[in-house]
Amino acid sequence: MYGWRRHGPVQRDSHHARASPFHFFSLERSLQFARKIRKNLILYAMLPLFFLGMKRILIIGGGYSGTEIIRQLVLRGVRGIEVELISVGRYFENTIAGTEVISEKLRAEDLRYDLQLLSDYWGFSLTAGRVTKINLDEKVVKLENGEREYDVLVVASGSAPNFYDVKGFDLALPSYRLSDFEQINRSLKRLNKDRPGVIIVGAGYVGLEVAAEIMDFFKLSGRKAEVIVVEKTGHVLPGFNNEAARRMTLEALSSRGIGFNFGKGVKRIAEGKVVLEDGSELQSDLTIWSGGVKGSELALNTIGASLHNSYIDVDEKLLIKGRLDAFAIGDAAYVAIGGSVAQKMAGEALEQAVTTARNIISITGGQKPSVEHKINYSVDFPKVLLSLGEGKALLIFGPHYASLGSTEYFLKRRIDVEEMMGRFPRA
Secondary structure (H helix, E strand, O other): OOOOOOOOOOOOOOOOOOOOOOOOOOHHHHHHHHHHHHHHHHHHHHHHHHHHHHHEEEEEOOOHHHHHHHHHHHHHHOOOOOEEEEEEOOEEEOOOHHHHHOOOOOHHHEEEEHHHHHHHHHHOEEEOEEEEEEEOOEEEHHHEEEEEEEEEEEEEOOOEOOOOOOEEHHHHHOOOOHHHHHHHHHHHHOOOOOOOOOEEEOOHHHHHHHHHHHHHHHHHHOOEEEEEEHHHOOOOOOOOOHHHHHHHHHHHHHHHOOEEEEEEOOOEEEEEEEEOOOOOOOEEEEEEEEEEEOOOOHOOOOOOOOEEHHHHHOOOOEEEEEOOEEOOOOHHEEEEEEEEEEOHHHHHHHHHHHHHHHHHHHHHHOOOOOOOOOOOEEEOEEEEEEEEEEOOEEEOOOOOOOEEEEEHHHHHHHHHHHHHHHHOOOO
């Protein structure tokens, strides 16, 4: 394990010396010569740290990309740096598998990892707090209860639910964090009437998985519900360019009794109903908002950064445009390289973390960052596994391929749960 709290040469175990094959060296002179070489090697290895100084790496956000950067630095054995992670919450949350908390196929606690425990394993400093402002010109990060300076900054603060200024949005349950999925589960249990009405706003990835898990919840409890998905566009999965996948998804969910209302957005949410843009109303005992995300408020409060639709604009090295010491990655960033735009996906966030870690290593070595990122999950070539309930998932690979079945679900569970949580040391 590599830790950044302990610096300097590490005490090594002594080894038995073997006599030199040259007859003019005595055993004593051989040992003296070996000790001298060893001492000089240690000094030479430490020279870059004396000249460059300790580099302070400040990472904002304890999600997929923020934790993966630290993991990459640990795996690569980087020395001579101080790493601090600032996180609003104490836990990493594996939200891509979180919808199954609704149907109780998974427990939320199995999808969380204690960041304090992780800091003990990996040797970084953890600060629990909310960043309120970043000044890239002054290289200062302000928190609610203090501020931090940095040599290298990584903004990995994620995104936030986008309610599009819909009136009464606070009457709907969000579907963004693990705690949201837990709340949806509790709310479903409190619906005592026969065949309650549930409205889900948004037919994107999360909205459809929420709808499928709600149907599984009622099926497992021996009850029925009327579930309707409202989507402003004319089809499901508006963010995924694959007509076959859209058709298969709509057919699979419709066959389970899920209704769809296309072409009209939500104007207002009120007690017991959802009012659409054309004035029509849908009765609802429980309304869930899965209407998309936007850049975090921190992006708007980052002085010196340019924004693209509320996301921080970055270059091909994932540096904030115009900067050589500040990165933005994951859901916090707008990444467009070579005509491709990166999707807001956990897999892409992990890949961006690898690129960023490699560039941080260059900076700590006194060089300019030179590693250009290659987008692996692009908008024009979607790659995703979508759970449709009942032990089945849809695989989307590119604009033309889609398959649905239990094998795809097994693959999704392996990637989203086992591999994603397997990145961390076992407690």
